[in-house]
Amino acid sequence: FIQFLNSQLHDCEQSPYCGDPDLTGAGLKEFVVKFAILMAKEFTQPSLNIAKASEDIGSITEENLKELYSVASNRSWDECPHPYLFFNQDGHTMTFMGLWVDKDGNLIDANSKIEIQKQFMTKNLRELMNVNKVELMEEYNKWKK
Secondary structure: OHHHHHHHHHHHHHOHHHHOHHHHHHOHHHHHHHHHHHHHHHHHOOOHHHHHHHHHHOOOOHHHHHHHHHHHHHOOHHHOOOOEEEEOOOOOOEEEEOOEEOOOOOEEOOOOOOEEEOOOOOHHHHHHHHHOOOOOEOOHHHOOO
């Protein structure tokens, strides 16, 4: 996942959009970097339940490993929000999947509509994206496969 983060940050540096003064002034580059870090963190941080279970278990035994595994398997990947931003192969355009940003710039879980992070995108950038017809509240689960 570090390679993924490094690749995304490299693509961000190369993207003409992230270097565009109007978009940079509105916070696009900052948004892309924050989002890349958010995606990478999602894959590198253990579940709080797993961390708590490992504290409670103490020394590692076969029984403790089974308990730890049962805690880990109870966490459903499908129940968690997973918004993504990818740079496309053309090196210029980006694809947003599961990314919901309300009019105030708050990052929203597309499934539950619960706020994930307040003021994740500037209002100005949100408005510019809207004017340029970038869909920031699209239900990608309904895309044709």
